[in-house]
Amino acid sequence: MKQIHKTWISPKIKICSSPIQGKGMFAISDINKDETLIIWGDCYTDKAGALFAQQQGKGIMQWDEYIFSYEISGNNDYYSINHSCDPNCWMSDAFTLIARRIIKSEDEITADYALWETDEDFISSWKCNCGSELCRGQITGNDWKNIELQQRYKGHFSPLINKWINKIGVGVKGNKITLRTIGGHKILNRS
Structure with missing residues (x-):
């Protein structure tokens, strides 16, 4: 499979x-707002690579129109980012996580899984214990549709989700929006 770059x-x-x-990721010194934390790679590929990985029974995730990732075995420590409903990092593109605010030394690096989770059937098997006043308790693949989250994380979701939000607009509160897959493409339905 073609790899895009190393992590x-x-x-x-x-x-x-x-x-x-x-496991989790922790700051060992202060990190400034907007500082790059991680540039993911290794298991990122194009559509052909994603289809090949899927044929091998690996889970895949779409980050942008032509950027996918797939499950890899072995040491995946660089994906050890735990969830928080008030995270201290977010996405700047399909590969890069940056600091959302100043992160103090010894703080855990956290991300809201709503930034990239789009599987409508996904409901976390665990209850969130982030302790934030913003805690949603349960994390789902539909959280990105929440108008408050869209406003809070504007422009910092995965590029694919950012495109969907820009296409449907932020004013989706009260509307049912679903995604269905037709011929390998996700299609927005609004009712």
Whole structure:
């Protein structure tokens, strides 16, 4: 499979046990707002690579029109980002996570999974314990449709979600929006 590039993690980050769940990423020195934290790669590919991975039984995720990722086995520590409903990082493109605000040394790096999760059938098997006043409790593949989240994270979802939001507009509160797949393409339905 064609790889797009290798993964890079800021030298200001270490991976260790997390009180949230499993392993997590932690700042080992202060990180400025908008500073690059991670540039994901390795398991990113084009559409042909994603189809090949899917034929091998691997899960795939679409980040932009022609950018996909697929499950890899082995050490996946660079994907050890735990969820928070008030995260300290967000996306700047299909590969890059940047600091949403200043992150203090020893703080855990967190992301809201709404930034990239689009599987309408996804409902987290765990309850969120982020402790934020913004905590949603349950995380789903439809959270990106929430108008408050669209406004809070404007421009910092995955490029694919940003395009969907721009296409349907932010004023979706109260409307039912669904995505269905036809011939491998996600189609927006609005009712």
